[in-house]
Amino acid sequence: MKTVLINEPGSIEVVSRDNPAASAEEILIKLKYVGFCGSDLNTYLGKNPMVQYPRVPGHEISAEIVEKGSDVPAGFSPGELVTVVPYTNCGQCPSCRRGRAYACQFNQTLGVQCDGAMQEFLAVPWQKVLKAPELNELELAMVEPLTVGFHAIARGRVTDSDRVVILGCGMIGAGAIIRGVLRGATVIAVDIDDHKLELARQLGAHHMINSTSADLHEQLITITGGDGPDVLVEAAGNPDTYRAAIDEVAFTGRVVCIGYAGQEVSLATKLFVQKELDIMGSRNASAEDFRAVISYLAKGTFPMDQMISRKIRPDEAATAIKAWANDPGKVMKILLDFNV
Numbered sequence: 496m497k498t499v500l501i502n503e504p505g506s507i508e509v510v511s512r513d514n515p516a517a518s519a520e521e522i523l524i525k526l527k528y529v530g531f532c533g534s535d536l537n538t539y540l541g542k543n544p545m546v547q548y549p550r551v552p553g554h555e556i557s558a559e560i561v562e563k564g565s566d567v568p569a570g571f572s573p574g575e576l577v578t579v580v581p582y583t584n585c586g587q588c589p590s591c592r593r594g595r596a597y598a599c600q601f602n603q604t605l606g607v608q609c610d611g612a613m614q615e616f617l618a619v620p621w622q623k624v625l626k627a628p629e630l631n632e633l634e635l636a637m638v639e640p641l642t643v644g645f646h647a648i649a650r651g652r653v654t655d656s657d658r659v660v661i662l663g664c665g666m667i668g669a670g671a672i673i674r675g676v677l678r679g680a681t682v683i684a685v686d687i688d689d690h691k692l693e694l695a696r697q698l699g700a701h702h703m704i705n706s707t708s709a710d711l712h713e714q715l716i717t718i719t720g721g722d723g724p725d726v727l728v729e730a731a732g733n734p735d736t737y738r739a740a741i742d743e744v745a746f747t748g749r750v751v752c753i754g755y756a757g758q759e760v761s762l763a764t765k766l767f768v769q770k771e772l773d774i775m776g777s778r779n780a781s782a783e784d785f786r787a788v789i790s791y792l793a794k795g796t797f798p799m800d801q802m803i804s805r806k807i808r809p810d811e812a813a814t815a816i817k818a819w820a821n822d823p824g825k826v827m828k829i830l831l832d833f834n835v
Contacts, residue, residue, distance in 0.1 A: 497809045499613035499831065502549045504541025507813045515618040519566040522621050524577065528636040528806075529612045530555030531816065531829040533665070533732075538607070539816050542757050545607050553613035553831070554581035554605040557635035560624075567621040578635040579612070580623045581605035582779050597646075597779040604779070613812070615833055625785060629793040636830055637797065641788045642780030643753065644670020644730065648678065649784065650777045651726040651751040655679030660715065660724040661700075662740060663731030664691040666828050667753055669802070671728045672698045673791060680726075683718060685711065688824045697798050706739075715743050728777075729753060734760045741766050741774075749773040806832045 498512045517523040535552040537543040556579040563571050583603045584596035591599055605611040627635060644667045653659055657680045661668045664686040675682040676699035683702040684695035692703040704714045715724060723745035729736050732754025740750045741762055750772060767774065791797070804826045807815045812831060819826050 496615035497833075498551055498615070499553070499809055499812045500549050500551055501535075501538050504539065504548075507539055507816060509809050509812065512614065514616050517562060517564045517618045519564040520621055521618045522563045522567060522571055522577075522624050523561045523616060523618050524556075524558035524579070524624070525561050525616055526556065526558050526612055526614065526833040527576070527632045528557040528833070529553040529831045530636050530640060530666075531819070531831065532606070532640060533667070534604075534607055536816060536819055536823070537755075537757075540820060543607065547608075550606070551610035551613055552606040553611035554579075554607070555636055555639045556581065556605075556612050556617075557632045558612075558617070561616065563621065571621060571624065571626070575626055576628070576630070576632060576635060578625050578627060578630075578638045579605070579619055580625060580782075580785065581611070581639060582623075595781070597781050602779070613809070613831055625789075627789045627793075630789060632834075633799055633803070633830070634792045634797070637792060637799075637802070637828070638785065638788050639780070640666045640828070641670035641673065641791075642784040643667050643777075644672070644728075645674040645784040645787055646780040647671050647728050647730070647751045647753050647777040648674035649781070650775055651728060651749045653678050653680050653726055657681070657725040658683065658719050658722075659726040659728065660685060660743065661695075661728050661730055662736045663729070663733075663754060664688075664695045665730065665826075666802070668728070668730035669694065669698055669827070670788070671730055671753075672700050673797075674787070676700070677787075677791065681718075683715070683724065686731075690825065691827070694798070694801055694827065697801065711739060712743060719745070724748065726751065732756050734758065738762060741772070744770070744772065746770045747772070749775070751775055751777050753777050802827050804829055806830045808832060808835050 584599035588600035
């Protein structure tokens, strides 16, 4: 089977591997589409500290069931379209004991700590397979990346009385925008790319700020009547946006951190205490987030054509990821198409 392999930083190729077989508690799936995530780009660039090489990337999955193991319960049939929860959980660590298995201390995400989905076939535990008959092949590939932003809004305890800033309007930020709008909040999208800000508008953001052409602080003070935003979601993974999050959030506000900055960030810790801030990380997504995204996508309002930057064949993976690395601001979602 065709398999995309990142051998080491800067080296990606398509290799041939034997088809996997499903164990007793696994389901064998045939991949339809697999999305390239920012973590895959960082693996290619050598900036993902959790990766060991060589690595098959990919955890944003649209697939079809091929066969199931002998111990898989009824309810899964060959030919059904599915997506996959790409995280593992040990069941014993503090996160798992607190009911937050998606943040398991020993999690291994497909395509990061273990080989992922950029291959024609994959065997996965049946417990991680999600059926969503209301979604098509393209929509299924969008489920996991949107859940991460949905989860950040849940972590921020966002309500309809909140003014929420999303710093970074890539795919993860898009999920946060959508969920914030669905919860009735006033959503303020911030990015350095006008195209992404236009997409944010289409997703329902109420205000758009290009932080390279407008003064972010002045804009936020004007929009919030001098208070600052109640919740600020950092979805860019940049030292500047981390500092802006602490500086701009209102007194007693909440800061939710999704992005990996890739380096140490110097912060004005005085504001942690002075503002009495709630500062929290947001990792992966819960089962509730997956259900919420599936329900949202089933409404058919997601601007799929605008959000997909490219569909590529497996043999185009190297060219596509190199182009993305050279101009990351123009990419929302690249889908690897195994239907061709």
